Amino acid sequence: MDTNTPIIRKPVVDDGYPIHQLIKSCPPLDLNSAYLYLLQATHFAETCVVAEFKGKVCGFLSGYIKPGAPDTFFLWQVAVGDELRGQGMARQLMDAVLAGDACKQVRFLETTITPDNQASWGLFRAFARDRKAELNNQVMFTSEQLGGDHEPEMLVQIGPFTPAG
Ligand SMILES: CC(C)(COP(=O)(O)OP(=O)(O)OC[C@H]1O[C@@H](n2cnc3c(N)ncnc32)[C@H](O)[C@@H]1OP(=O)(O)O)[C@@H](O)C(=O)NCCC(=O)NCCS
Incomplete structure (x- = not known):
């Protein structure tokens, strides 16, 4: 296998700690916590993806x-390491997860972003x-709700779109 080409795949349990280190x-x-990423790599593996590059x-x-909204994918975090940035990788991760069986009914994407x-x-x-x-946005969690020492999180809602892109 050509290890110089990133591989996009579902996470497995052994990815949990490396994901924690990437974040x-x-x-x-x-x-x-590492525990959270272990849960995402197992219980939530159908709606998460990793990019593996040179074995890492x-x-x-x-x-x-989203609970109660089978047509909505809530994107929690997306991260691309320095070595792969600016090459369309984050976008490929989004397209890959939305193309999966678990997202067949998805027409909307939601996420939160800090203003800056x-x-x-x-x-x-x-x-x-x-x-x-x-694309619409509004405040989802205020700075106070986040403990006061955190930027507000803006809810971004995108859609409707067709699954294939
Ligand atoms: C945000 C992040 C995931 C982008 O990863 P990436 O692989 O470099 O992004 P892509 O190459 O797929 O870019 C997709 C689009 O986003 C735009 N984009 C990416 N980085 C950008 C930047 N720093 N400033 C402005 N636009 C940017 C690209 O221009 C591209 O748009 P285009 O199609 O108009 O050219 C990456 O910078 C990262 O991990 N940042 C730290 C973590 C973070 O903030 N995550 C998001 C919050 S959940």
């Missing part, structure tokens, strides 16, 4: 089908543009 290296993402986890996207995360705004605006879908 740690990708500010401004909030770092969750270099990209990760987590999410789930320009890379994230760029990523989701480009996704909405290419899927010819509307």
Whole structure:
């Protein structure tokens, strides 16, 4: 196998800790516990993807089908390591997870973004543009609700779009 080409695949349990390390290296993402990433790599594996490059986890996207809304994918975190940035990898991770069986009914994507995360705004605006879908945003969690020492999280809603893109 050509290990110089990133492989996009579902996570497995042994990816949990490497995912934790990747997120740690990708500010401004909030770092969750290793245990959380182990759960995502197992219980939520159908709605998460990793990018493996040269034998290492270099990209990760987590999410789930929103409870009570089978047409909505909630994207929790997306991270691409320095070595793969600016090459369309985050977008490939989004397209890959949405192409999976678990997302067959998905027509809307939701996520939250802090107001100053320009890379994230760029990523989701480009996704909405290419899927010819509307992008709306409003405050989801205020700074106070997040403990006061955190930017507000803006809820970004994109859709409707067709699953195939
Ligand atoms: C955000 C992040 C995942 C983007 O990864 P990436 O693989 O470099 O992104 P892509 O190459 O797939 O870019 C997709 C689109 O986003 C845009 N984009 C990516 N990085 C950007 C930046 N720093 N500023 C503005 N736009 C950006 C690209 O221009 C592209 O749009 P285009 O189709 O109009 O050219 C990566 O920078 C990262 O891991 N950042 C730290 C963690 C984070 O903030 N995650 C998002 C919050 S959940």
